[in-house]
Amino acid sequence: MKRAEILLVDDEDELRRSTAQSLDLAGFAVRDFANAERALDFVTQGFNGVVITDIRMPGMDGMTLMSRVREIDGDIPVILATGHGDVQLAVKAMREGAYDFIEKPFNGQALADIAARAMDRRRLVLENRRLRAVAGKRDDIESRLPGRTQAMIDLRYRLRAVAPTDADVLIIGDTGSGKEVAARALHDISGRATKPFVAINCAALPGNLIESELFGHEAGAFPGAMRARYGKFEHARGGTVLLDEIGSMPLDLQARLLRVIQERVITRLGSNEAVPLDVRFIATSKADLEPEVAVGRFRADLLYRLNVVTLRLPALAARREDVPLLFLQLVNEAAARYRRDDIEVPPQVVADIARRDWPGNVRELRNAADRFVLGLGLSPAEDGGDDDARGVRLAVRVAEFERGVIAGALAASGGSLKPVYESLGISRKTLYEKMQKYGLEKGESATD
Numbered sequence: 001m002k003r004a005e006i007l008l009v010d011d012e013d014e015l016r017r018s019t020a021q022s023l024d025l026a027g028f029a030v031r032d033f034a035n036a037e038r039a040l041d042f043v044t045q046g047f048n049g050v051v052i053t054d055i056r057m058p059g060m061d062g063m064t065l066m067s068r069v070r071e072i073d074g075d076i077p078v079i080l081a082t083g084h085g086d087v088q089l090a091v092k093a094m095r096e097g098a099y100d101f102i103e104k105p106f107n108g109q110a111l112a113d114i115a116a117r118a119m120d121r122r123r124l125v126l127e128n129r130r131l132r133a134v135a136g137k138r139d140d141i142e143s144r145l146p147g148r149t150q151a152m153i154d155l156r157y158r159l160r161a162v163a164p165t166d167a168d169v170l171i172i173g174d175t176g177s178g179k180e181v182a183a184r185a186l187h188d189i190s191g192r193a194t195k196p197f198v199a200i201n202c203a204a205l206p207g208n209l210i211e212s213e214l215f216g217h218e219a220g221a222f223p224g225a226m227r228a229r230y231g232k233f234e235h236a237r238g239g240t241v242l243l244d245e246i247g248s249m250p251l252d253l254q255a256r257l258l259r260v261i262q263e264r265v266i267t268r269l270g271s272n273e274a275v276p277l278d279v280r281f282i283a284t285s286k287a288d289l290e291p292e293v294a295v296g297r298f299r300a301d302l303l304y305r306l307n308v309v310t311l312r313l314p315a316l317a318a319r320r321e322d323v324p325l326l327f328l329q330l331v332n333e334a335a336a337r338y339r340r341d342d343i344e345v346p347p348q349v350v351a352d353i354a355r356r357d358w359p360g361n362v363r364e365l366r367n368a369a370d371r372f373v374l375g376l377g378l379s380p381a382e383d384g385g386d387d388d389a390r391g392v393r394l395a396v397r398v399a400e401f402e403r404g405v406i407a408g409a410l411a412a413s414g415g416s417l418k419p420v421y422e423s424l425g426i427s428r429k430t431l432y433e434k435m436q437k438y439g440l441e442k443g444e445s446a447t448d
């Protein structure tokens with residue numbers, strides 16, 4: 001954090017100089033300005049310090065300066081120096097959020113005392129903000145990768161530790177265990193959060209276009225390449241590239257990727273020029289890659305580069321105690337998504353959930369939570385019967401659900417249709433059709 005300082009504003013040169021001097025003697029770093037506009041250039045959100053300003057000045061006066069400062073950051077203390085007899089103005093200033101005021105002529109020590117208190121207050125506010133930001137991020141990781149088992153606690157710990165570094169990361173975990181969720185979380189709490197997160201599914205790269213997809217190409221690099229194009233790696237500049245299912249990447253591409261990772265440069269197809277590339281790589285794999293290396297399907301040197309840090313996502317089978325908590329959280333999310341805030345989960349459902357195996361991991365559990373919220377049973381098998389019968393039952397359920405949502409929205413809108421079709425994201429015509437289908441009426445006071 002930058003050193004704390006006082007911005008002192010007064011158009012009277014003599015007074016400003018002597019005030020600055022006494023604050024300086026009291027141990028403060030002071031910047032002084034003869035007009036408010038100049039001082040404002042130094043005020044930023046999170047500014048570490050306080051503002052002391054004269055109220056009456058030509059141009060921007062002290063009250064206006066205060067309101068501008070408060071627009072930038074409402075917690076920066078502003079101390080106003082009022083002329084003798086400006087009591088009304090001082091009262092107004094306090095009401096509008098001034099930290100304190102001091103009547104001219106003042107004694108330097110009295111001002112320094114007020115400034116010291118204001119500085120303390122500012123320091124506390126900034127410290128609280130910092131702690132809240134850290135706690136916010138922590139809670140965020142915990143809600144994105146919940147679980148009380150040691151494996152999850154360790155995972156979150158390692159993820160937070162590695163996030164701010166630039167180390168490339170390999171994430172290993174069963175299908176549906178949340179590897180992509182973890183990769184995004186890592187990106188979001190890293191210094192790259194405001195830059196792109198580009199996910200590349202290595203198992204689904206389009207045959208002959210792979211290289212140009214990843215590395216980009218110059219105009220004329222191959223037939224059909226009319227214009228130069230950035231590849232996915234370059235799109236991720238400054239951010240993170242997720243190489244999903246890295247084990248599926250063809251060997252020749254692995255060699256090119258290795259060069260990118262080692263040298264942090266990229267060469268577009270059809271170009272000889274290597275351009276610097278600042279990205280962090282996160283790779284995922286369902287299984288350890290060493291066996292793939294042993295049979296020659298994965299390059300050992302690439303693996304060494306990627307597994308500097310390895311995060312392991314435990315399968316649900318290895319953390320059964322987490323299943324009920326996770327299920328309840330997923331039910332809450334699904335209830336919010338489907339607007340079913342009346343959902344309750346009976347204890348026997350939780351017990352049933354906890355007893356089952358979840359080979360599809362969080363993805364499967366999430367599907368079960370969705371089905372539960374829609375009243376469809378926990379897994380497709382539970383519907384019983386053949387596919388057609390299941391399909392019909394599903395359609396009936398969906399229709400019931402849809403009717404309920406529309407009826408609820410109509411009741412809440414007091415008879416007006418516009419808010420209903422807008423909030424549901426459908427056209428007016430579709431709404432009419434659905435109301436007809438479900439025998440719904442708009443209320444008495446309808447206007448549209």
Ligand SMILES: Nc1ncnc2c1ncn2[C@@H]1O[C@H](COP(=O)(O)OP(=O)(O)OP(=O)(O)O)[C@@H](O)[C@H]1O
Nearest residue numbers: 144145146174175176177178179180181362363366
């Ligand atoms: N902790 C979680 N909370 C909520 N949803 C989660 C969580 N973990 C995973 N999911 C959900 O489960 C599904 C699978 O997650 P994700 O894609 O991250 O898994 P994966 O390990 O990358 O799977 P795959 O190996 O099949 O690509 C997604 O729909 C994701 O939203």
